[in-house]
């Protein structure tokens with residue numbers, strides 16, 4: 439394949455059906471932001487919505503806003519909006535709490551739906567919080583066990599023994615970007631009689647997801663990555679209709695009660711998705727998320743996916759052509775169909791190289807021990823941004839400017 443030159447890359451931008459969406463975002467013209475898979479970029483709409491809620495509702499109607507501004511129903515309203523992006527019919531998604539907390543709720547619920555089985559299967563390469571939470575779930579259930587793909591068995595498919603109650607899978611691996619086949623693996627999990635729980639943190643808003651069609655039981659995901667809801671914006675949880683009546687989520691707070699304002703003594707879970715809420719939700723963060731979700735109106739997920747793959751393919755092609763011989767090794771699947779919306783390269787000095795890139799306005803991130811991670815967010819990235827990022831990477835590697843001692847200092851958040 440011939441290497442596209444600048445003119446060819448500018449033509450890709452001119453022909454990009456999503457190019458107008460960039461204007462919705464607040465971006466620095468001097469930077470290339472390749473970290474939308476960790477913290478998404480604000481839209482003008484998100485900031486306006488946040489300001490309106492803070493100024494006119496909290497600062498105006500005060501407590502009346504729970505009713506007059508729709509605060510109370512916001513978690514389910516936003517849940518249904520996110521549902522349209524992840525293939526979930528209305529009434530199965532609610533925005534609440536954090537992904538970590540929601541993993542706890544759904545794993546515990548899943549265990550309750552499979553009495554007599556006591557094993558949770560997860561990936562050793564999972565995003566760690568999912569495993570930490572699974573350990574917590576196991577610690578509360580006498581006899582329960584956590585088994586890990588890559589430690590207790592070679593693949594999830596090999597580990598589906600009759601004692602497995604629930605399988606927790608990351609749709610896209612946070613480090614390598616590898617994409618799992620959701621429909622096929624869910625079918626295998628069901629054949630084995632277990633419950634399929636999917637973590638969509640790196641796929642919601644990054645690629646088409648079809649939860650209902652795949653027959654998924656439960657799913658969780660965050661809204662501050664590809665959904666651009668803002669730092670720490672609340673997560674979402676999906677429970678398939680067929681489980682809503684029976685699933686008993688353990689964090690049985692009043693917002694999940696059938697009649698929260700009846701102030702009854704005993705808990706009775708709501709019959710619908712509201713049951714997966716716990717306590718009072720962060721309304722200001724939810725309003726920023728509401729504004730952020732507006733950008734998706736009319737976005738064709740097929741076009742989004744095609745651009746995501748094309749941006750990442752271009753990046754891989756340019757990096758391998760221009761930065762060969764500097765110790766980079768592709769860690770992500772080469773084939774676009776097997777990859778989420780990110781590209782990772784291994785490098786012995788990944789931390790320093792990334793710090794040098796960031797100092798020059800190319801923002802990606804580092805994942806221990808040696809991964810340079812670049813996220814490609816099709817809503818606002820241009821093909822010329824990919825070219826710019828590779829030019830800077832080439833410069834950093836050739837000049838060895840990453841060896842500057844100031845790039846060796848580790849920060850708390852990577």
Ligand SMILES: *Cc1c(COP(=O)(O)O)cnc(C)c1O
Pocket residue numbers: 536537538539565567568608612637639640660673
């Ligand atoms: C980002 C991410 C999380 C984050 O969980 P929080 O509770 O929001 O901190 C969890 N799981 C995966 C797979 C992630 O990528």
